[in-house]
Amino acid sequence: MKFNNLIIAVILLIGCFSCDDLDDKHNQYLTETVYPGRIDSLRTYIGIEQVYLGWDKPTDNKADKTIVDYGIETIVFDAAIDTLVVTGLDSGETYNFQVYNIDTNENQSVKLYADLFPVSKDWIARNLMLSQPIVTPTDGVNVNSLTFSWKALNNGVMQYKDGLEFILTDENENEITDISVENNVDEGVLIIVASNLDINKSYTLSYKMSFSPKIDNKVILDTTPLMGEITFIPNDFALDPIYLLTASTGWDESSFITIAAVEPGKYVAKSISLGAGEVFRAFKEPSLSSEEQYGFSSFNVVSALMKVSDDGDDNLQLISTASGLYNLTIETTSKIISISGTYDGIIEFPGTLEAENYNTGGQGVAYSDYDGNNRGNSYRNDGVDISGGPTPSFNVGWTNDGEWLAYTVEVLETGSYRVNFSIASANATVGQLVLKFDEKETLVFQGVGTGSWNIFTNQLAGDIELEAGIYELKVEMRNPGLNFDALTLTKN
Numbered sequence: 001m002k003f004n005n006l007i008i009a010v011i012l013l014i015g016c017f018s019c020d021d022l023d024d025k026h027n028q029y030l031t032e033t034v035y036p037g038r039i040d041s042l043r044t045y046i047g048i049e050q051v052y053l054g055w056d057k058p059t060d061n062k063a064d065k066t067i068v069d070y071g072i073e074t075i076v077f078d079a080a081i082d083t084l085v086v087t088g089l090d091s092g093e094t095y096n097f098q099v100y101n102i103d104t105n106e107n108q109s110v111k112l113y114a115d116l117f118p119v120s121k122d123w124i125a126r127n128l129m130l131s132q133p134i135v136t137p138t139d140g141v142n143v144n145s146l147t148f149s150w151k152a153l154n155n156g157v158m159q160y161k162d163g164l165e166f167i168l169t170d171e172n173e174n175e176i177t178d179i180s181v182e183n184n185v186d187e188g189v190l191i192i193v194a195s196n197l198d199i200n201k202s203y204t205l206s207y208k209m210s211f212s213p214k215i216d217n218k219v220i221l222d223t224t225p226l227m228g229e230i231t232f233i234p235n236d237f238a239l240d241p242i243y244l245l246t247a248s249t250g251w252d253e254s255s256f257i258t259i260a261a262v263e264p265g266k267y268v269a270k271s272i273s274l275g276a277g278e279v280f281r282a283f284k285e286p287s288l289s290s291e292e293q294y295g296f297s298s299f300n301v302v303s304a305l306m307k308v309s310d311d312g313d314d315n316l317q318l319i320s321t322a323s324g325l326y327n328l329t330i331e332t333t334s335k336i337i338s339i340s341g342t343y344d345g346i347i348e349f350p351g352t353l354e355a356e357n358y359n360t361g362g363q364g365v366a367y368s369d370y371d372g373n374n375r376g377n378s379y380r381n382d383g384v385d386i387s388g389g390p391t392p393s394f395n396v397g398w399t400n401d402g403e404w405l406a407y408t409v410e411v412l413e414t415g416s417y418r419v420n421f422s423i424a425s426a427n428a429t430v431g432q433l434v435l436k437f438d439e440k441e442t443l444v445f446q447g448v449g450t451g452s453w454n455i456f457t458n459q460l461a462g463d464i465e466l467e468a469g470i471y472e473l474k475v476e477m478r479n480p481g482l483n484f485d486a487l488t489l490t491k492n
Helices: 002-027 121-127
Strands: 040-046 050-056 065-069 074-077 083-087 095-102 112-116 134-137 146-150 158-170 179-184 189-194 203-215 224-232 242-246 256-263 266-274 279-283 298-300 306-310 316-320 324-331 336-341 347-349 351-354 386-388 394-396 404-411 415-425 429-437 440-448 452-466 469-478 483-491
Touching: 040 112, 050 095, 050 112, 158 179, 158 189, 189 203, 242 266, 242 324, 347 351, 386 483, 415 429, 415 440, 429 452, 440 452, 452 483, 469 483
Parallel strands: 298 336, 347 404
Antiparallel strands: 040 050, 050 083, 065 074, 065 095, 095 112, 134 146, 146 189, 158 203, 179 189, 203 224, 242 256, 242 279, 256 266, 266 324, 279 316, 306 316, 324 336, 351 483, 386 394, 394 483, 404 469, 415 452, 415 483, 429 440, 429 469
16 A cells, blocks of 8 residues: 555656646747748849849848848848849859848848859950951942941850940041941841942941840840951952853853852852753853863752763863753852752742742752751652642641741732642641741741641731742741641732
């Protein structure tokens, strides 16, 4: 009995101590610690030796101070702020920023972090330089009007911004004002055309362009100037034309066609019509003397249209094997002539263009196709994907974004034309087909699905105005997801 009473006493004693412990644990929760709300939506931008930070202040009003710490310095503000510009960041390295609030009891909010790389002036001096412009005769031959062009001005950290500042002076320091300017900010291309120059005078072009740091493709904060200068004599850029001699009129001087230079060592002539069996050769001067003839070592030709023949004097000549319209590019530096032409003759409008009858000339000349193989294995043996057959027709399929097809077309009458595309698509959402006449974007067509890749419908694309004449027509695909069968232009 006494033993039982002893056990009961021990249990009661343990319970008393346990209650005291429970009281202690309970008491620690009687005073609550409430931390300040964190800042929200941290926004950061880089500049030249500075960064901008902005954020949304918390709504609980408990923050007493704002702290910005970036390793080198800890900045303390005696109030809750929401913007800050930090300057003097000239080390050319990444800075690790922490932004947070504290309350009157020194309780910290959750920290937000940002790694930022401000562009230092030293980095600009070491990594950026403004190259001299490319200078060419504006019309390809006459140097009294010169074109100055700067390309690829943007890189991963800096982006060309705003305009180009320049001054053109002659050898007597007189300013030349007969100048036109084209700035393509998006592409980072700048072009100046200076006209009515004295081809034997010396000129100096001084120029300055502004660049800005960029992050996530956004140009922000401030700019830095990059400068350059070029002194030149227009006659230094003179490019002599060469002459194409055709046999169509009997190998005399009247057979010569002038080919204008478009850049050093490269000459272009478009839309030269030749009949089957006709021959042409290239000369430095309009003369029949073989001494003046270019000794081309090779021709890059479309075998279906041209063949190469040796005239016996170590000079190659081209013989056309089919009539048509040919585009010629002559590169005298590499001694190559490139030929491209129509596939089934010039396509006339009003009329219908069959998609599969794009020009000859291959990738980059007659078409652009991503995989380089004819996935449909039909009709033609090149890189365009052609499927189907004569019933209902061949069509171009497996279309991808950025692909295009080139056609040589003739608009017979000036006026308004209604445009219809014949397409098929199993997709509910169909991309775009774009018409470009001589590289000028003329119409953008948004197709609709037809329920099947093999069910083609004629879909109205709209009306366009065209001048009579011969054009290179490009049909460009933008996220298409469709099969392209035909294009019809009807005179309104």
